[in-house]
Amino acid sequence: MGERSGHTMGTADPLACGDRMGSATEAFLTHRNLLFTVAYEMLGSAADAEDVLQETWLRWTGVDLDTVRDQRAYLVQITTRQALSRLRTLRRRRESYVGPWLPEPLLTAPDVAEDVELADSVSMAMLLVLETLTPTERAVFVLREVFDLAYDEIAAAVDKSPAAVRQIAHRARAYVAARRPRGVVSPAQTRDALEAFQRAVETGDLQHLLDILAPDVVLLGDGGGLVQAVLKPVVGADRVARLLNAGRGRITAAVSLRPAQVNGYPALILRLNGEIDTVIAARIDDGLITGLYAVRNPEKLSRVERETAVSR
Numbered sequence: 003m004g005e006r007s008g009h010t011m012g013t014a015d016p017l018a019c020g021d022r023m024g025s026a027t028e029a030f031l032t033h034r035n036l037l038f039t040v041a042y043e044m045l046g047s048a049a050d051a052e053d054v055l056q057e058t059w060l061r062w063t064g065v066d067l068d069t070v071r072d073q074r075a076y077l078v079q080i081t082t083r084q085a086l087s088r089l090r091t092l093r094r095r096r097e098s099y100v101g102p103w104l105p106e107p108l109l110t111a112p113d114v115a116e117d118v119e120l121a122d123s124v125s126m127a128m129l130l131v132l133e134t135l136t137p138t139e140r141a142v143f144v145l146r147e148v149f150d151l152a153y154d155e156i157a158a159a160v161d162k163s164p165a166a167v168r169q170i171a172h173r174a175r176a177y178v179a180a181r182r183p184r185g186v187v188s189p190a191q192t193r194d195a196l197e198a199f200q201r202a203v204e205t206g207d208l209q210h211l212l213d214i215l216a217p218d219v220v221l222l223g224d225g226g227g228l229v230q231a232v233l234k235p236v237v238g239a240d241r242v243a244r245l246l247n248a249g250r251g252r253i254t255a256a257v258s259l260r261p262a263q264v265n266g267y268p269a270l271i272l273r274l275n276g277e278i279d280t281v282i283a284a285r286i287d288d289g290l291i292t293g294l295y296a297v298r299n300p301e302k303l304s305r306v307e308r309e310t311a312v313s314r
Contacts, residue, residue: 025067026062035312037055037081038311044132045085045092049106054084075152078155079155082141082159085141086137090137099226099227103224104126104222107264110309111309112263119314121189125267126265127285127293139177141160142156147171149314156171183292192267195290198213202214208244218238218239218292221235222295224298226302259271264281283297
């Protein structure tokens, strides 16, 4: 990607170096939210996405900006390469993860929901679909379908030919289409379903709960081995409803369940004595809840204390 291997700072003009660093910093900060979003969609982890941004910055400061035609595309290429490298490491680490692995939830601004494609791309349901792609397929899909990069720009980022990238994009697009929610779900639909879900859980109305759960609903819990959570997917409306109803016995005055905007869609945040205990996101198909995702791993809950900016 044309990165310079080093500098001879002893002979450089300090003012020129300062100008170059200022230009590099300005470009990086201009695209930072975009770069974070690229890394997060590839990794499903905000902490790892931040590490990738640090690595991207270090490489960016070693680039001769005079040789860069499109700074946005170039920065995305660096970020993608760093994320790909990290994703392959994470894949091996996740094989030994205790129980189901879920993406790290983000508290997002209300305006994210207005960009339907962006909200869909960072939704918990979509990130779980992306987890099933190979690292290269995931990178190509994200860069093409979400960020609309040209095939030759993606090719430079993943070290493939443009022709190969087209084939990968076609394959990944078909794979995702077969597994993503069956129709575009509006935030209002998700909010309505979650409000009904919240009422049913708080009142213990088992029948009402069964009415809003799809027959093949799947509940996934992520405690990461650090806190109690279901260690295997719970499948079926009856089993999920009874599990939730049994948990209702632990709800006390110290527990609150409140709506929030998480990963571009309405979700619920459960607090215990004021501290975030669980983030509950949902996948909705045809007005029914088909997926419930309960993130309890405390290492994944810091990003729901404050909003995280995502963009494309």
